[in-house]
Amino acid sequence: MNRSFLRRFHTNAIFHRIRLEPSISQREIIERTGFDKSTVSSIVSHFAEMGLIERHPKPALNRRGRPSEGLQISRNSGLLVGVEVEASSVGFVACGLDGAVMSSHVSPFSGKLEGIEGFIRAGIEAVVAASGSDAPVLGVGVSLPGLVNRDGTLVHVPILGWRDVDILGRLKTVANAQVFVDNDGKAAAMAERMFGACTDIDDFVYLFSGSGVGGALFLDGEIYGGAHGLAGELGHIKIVPQGRFCSCGASGCLSAYLSESSLAQEIERLGGQAVTGFSSIMERAEAGDEIVLNVLDHAGEVLGSAVSSLINIFNPPVILLGGDLALAQPYLSTAMDRALLRLAHPAMYHRSTVRFSEISEGMPLLGGVAIALAGLTSLEGSHVLSNQSNLRHF
Numbered sequence: 529m530n531r532s533f534l535r536r537f538h539t540n541a542i543f544h545r546i547r548l549e550p551s552i553s554q555r556e557i558i559e560r561t562g563f564d565k566s567t568v569s570s571i572v573s574h575f576a577e578m579g580l581i582e583r584h585p586k587p588a589l590n591r592r593g594r595p596s597e598g599l600q601i602s603r604n605s606g607l608l609v610g611v612e613v614e615a616s617s618v619g620f621v622a623c624g625l626d627g628a629v630m631s632s633h634v635s636p637f638s639g640k641l642e643g644i645e646g647f648i649r650a651g652i653e654a655v656v657a658a659s660g661s662d663a664p665v666l667g668v669g670v671s672l673p674g675l676v677n678r679d680g681t682l683v684h685v686p687i688l689g690w691r692d693v694d695i696l697g698r699l700k701t702v703a704n705a706q707v708f709v710d711n712d713g714k715a716a717a718m719a720e721r722m723f724g725a726c727t728d729i730d731d732f733v734y735l736f737s738g739s740g741v742g743g744a745l746f747l748d749g750e751i752y753g754g755a756h757g758l759a760g761e762l763g764h765i766k767i768v769p770q771g772r773f774c775s776c777g778a779s780g781c782l783s784a785y786l787s788e789s790s791l792a793q794e795i796e797r798l799g800g801q802a803v804t805g806f807s808s809i810m811e812r813a814e815a816g817d818e819i820v821l822n823v824l825d826h827a828g829e830v831l832g833s834a835v836s837s838l839i840n841i842f843n844p845p846v847i848l849l850g851g852d853l854a855l856a857q858p859y860l861s862t863a864m865d866r867a868l869l870r871l872a873h874p875a876m877y878h879r880s881t882v883r884f885s886e887i888s889e890g891m892p893l894l895g896g897v898a899i900a901l902a903g904l905t906s907l908e909g910s911h912v913l914s915n916q917s918n919l920r921h922f
């Protein structure tokens with residue numbers, strides 16, 4: 529481990545310990561993380577100088593009979609903005625440094641790369657104005673629906689037809705703050721690690737569906753990036769040999785069976801009424817539309833097949849299903865469980881828990897916020913999350 533990696537690792541872990549346990553003392557941080565006293569003290573002082581945290585006296589006395597000092601994240605000293613680019617919409621959210629959402633909105637998006645800087649800048653200004661806060665924006669995180677490598681280059685976005693775009697270069701001036709970019713699956717997994725179901729889980733596989741299907745491998749406290757930060761494209765697991773064509777150019781991918789447009793096409797192919805967007809698929813399912821229910825049941829079967837492979841390969845304690853998968857849980861889970869029982873190795877199946885994300889429903893835009901927070905608390909280093917995250921000691 530080099531020194532700067534170690535420093536990032538310590539700063540991230542200490543910041544999130546304070547966020548998760550408001551009023552924690554320095555001594556308690558040392559106990560929880562196992563870091564040495566001088567490291568904790570120097571990083572806490574640095575955070576306080578930056579205005580990221582506040583110190584306040586705690587009623588309890590410490591071992592020497594002195595009043596102890598509690599630490600908490602400053603609520604009013606800065607804002608984080610999350611931006612989530614999707615095929616036909618862009619979501620914006622403004623949060624405090626503790627991750628509490630202050631304002632959010634979703635704007636329709638043309639899908640054109642040209643002019644995206646101005647579009648995102650205007651969205652950020654609007655969401656910050658709506659937050660009612662005068663605090664400066666300290667970090668912006670942009671989650672993108674495609675492959676993002678460690679240099680901040682968007683390698684390929686099949687659903688938008690974008691290739692080899694220096695997206696970090698384009699977006700780094702959209703706000704007077706540090707801008708961080710990464711893949712949407714990795715961003716959403718990071719949000720689960722910071723704000724969701726996995727704050728205490730070092731190993732999990734995250735799989736989500738939306739306009740595409742993506743995911744991330746969170747292994748041993750880090751997002752696994754592979755050779756160039758691109759690992760974890762779980763939407764392109766091959767499910768059906770010579771199956772449906774996928775937007776990535778191959779065929780038989782999970783995404784070609786689970787994405788919003790694939791479900792819509794299948795509903796139409798089977799003679800169902802045309803649907804517009806995932807919410808209309810859900811409305812029809814709730815109304816008991818047989819064709820829609822059958823399509824979702826088959827999607828659950830396909831999902832179970834993919835998840836069983838993930839269990840058999842990684843045997844993670846948790847597989848977390850997010851995005852539209854979480855919203856469609858009632859219609860997917862029976863067929864998925866059936867497939868899992870049949871296909872996952874029993875010895876591993878009983879040690880892996882498959883869960884549906886809760887923040888996908890209530891706070892779907894937190895991926896960008898998670899990227900911004902991870903970037904900011906690392907204090908230095910890369911503008912691409914998968915090159916720097918390490919939150920093992922949360």
Ligand SMILES: [Zn+2]
Nearest residue numbers: 764774776781
């Ligand atoms: Zn594919």
